[in-house]
Amino acid sequence: MHINELDTPALVIDLDVMERNLSRMADYAREHGLQLRPHTKTHKTPALGARQLAHGAVGLTVAKVSEAEVMLASGVQDLLIAYPIFGAEKMRRLVEVAKKARVTVSVDSLEAARPIAEAAAAAGVTVGVLAEVDAGLHRVGVQPEGFVDLLRGLVGLPGIELRGMAFYPGHIKNQDLDALAALSTLISGLIGEAKAAGFALPIVSGGSTPTEWHSHEVAGMTEIRPGTYIFNDRNTIFSGACTAEDCAATIIATVVSTSVPGQFVIDGGSKTFSSDRTAVDGFGGILDAPDALFEKMNEEHGYVKHAGHTRKVGDRVRIVPNHICVAVNLHERIYGVRGDQVVETWTVDGRGKLQ
Ligand SMILES: Cc1ncc(COP(=O)(O)O)c(C=O)c1O
Structure with a gap:
């Protein structure tokens, strides 16, 4: 796929x-x-x-x-x-x-x-x-x-x-x-x-x-x-233990609204990324737009501020989470990719195990 x-x-x-x-x-x-x-x-x-x-x-x-x-x-x-x-x-x-x-x-x-x-x-x-x-x-x-x-x-x-x-x-x-x-x-x-x-x-x-x-x-x-x-994740980059090239996990999201100038809204918020913002700015790093700021989240909406952006509804963005462990806990499945092909799918059997 x-x-x-x-x-x-x-x-x-x-x-x-x-x-x-x-x-x-x-x-x-x-x-x-x-x-x-x-x-x-x-x-x-x-x-x-x-x-x-x-x-x-x-x-x-x-x-x-x-x-x-x-x-x-x-x-x-x-x-x-x-x-x-x-x-x-x-x-x-x-x-x-x-x-x-x-x-x-x-x-x-x-x-x-x-x-x-x-x-x-x-x-x-x-x-x-x-x-x-x-x-x-x-x-x-x-x-x-x-x-x-x-x-x-x-x-x-x-x-x-x-x-x-x-x-x-x-x-x-x-x-x-x-x-x-x-x-x-x-x-x-x-x-x-x-x-x-x-x-x-x-x-x-x-x-x-x-x-x-x-x-x-x-x-x-x-x-x-x-x-x-x-x-790895953004917090690990910030800690100095890895570089952006060492981050294996990204969340793919879709732009669902560009109605507010200088902003696009994606189809994932705190239910997708977690609210962890420990040491870094924003709630995740947009892969192809390091100057964009993932500024705010509601449960299902992510607000990304990016002056002069040209994104359209339906565009996809890839985001490096701040704290990957908490983000994984929010996902039922994770997908292993090589290049642009999805080659493995795992169910996260250990998610939500609180006791
Ligand atoms: C007791 C304990 N050991 C090991 C780890 C692993 O830490 P890290 O994810 O920084 O590798 C954690 C993380 O919370 C922990 O609580």
Whole structure:
């Protein structure tokens, strides 16, 4: 099918760019002796998780138990749930997943770890845990001074196995070498404290897309969990970790109105792109018009300001989303293209998995 035959709005993936992104990250990880465990929150699609595994990933990362269930279809044998999960129904589902694959969960408190331990012990399975530390994002993670106490508490629980530590350097959004050096000092210091207290940490899991090419500079880290790198997006360009040529995902939209001078309106708004505007201007980058500003959105309308534009109703535009992970969650299907041909279609089985 020709790309122009796709009904819009449509999320398309340039397969050549995606494959280059996958290979580059796999090569980087191999070269630096780092294990790669991509976060699947970006594509939410088992077929793409399978490609990451084929590129040498040791396993996959998810945020939710329901995402773990979906990702089993990728053939994954080793899953990390890098999110504090809590609640009886989640525990029930967690142990079912643990019967099918090796599962590890990041925890930052004994309150979160105890129900996992009890459910695992009752079901006769072992669930791994990583002790998560707050490395500066101040989201989740035990404060560094409480890290060793958390390790002590975790090893006392039945049904779970302490497999190491985790952190997420989401506060480092650009190539801030000082922040990376501080991160390295913090993590290597904590590994040292754990060792002195008698704890081995076989897995030290961290990493993100903005910091992707500096991961090897974080002393002691053994595993990286980049997510966005498979597609990249405007935020990643802004972070300095990729260029526009590395963005595999674009949303094709149709111009539906040019009635207001200096503006065209497209058939996609917040239901299509997400409202994420983190660090960049506008809600997406118009591929062939970098000076146009995707200024405003309603649910189904995108307002693009572009003085002197010559677009007509029915014209198509391609837009690089600001935050691809949230945009993917809004789409039922994504299309893989080579040049102007649509060669693959995937349903986004992991979209809307909130629990
Ligand atoms: C815990 C955790 N690990 C890894 C990632 C992947 O980050 P990125 O998409 O920047 O690669 C995220 C992203 O939100 C995350 O929350």
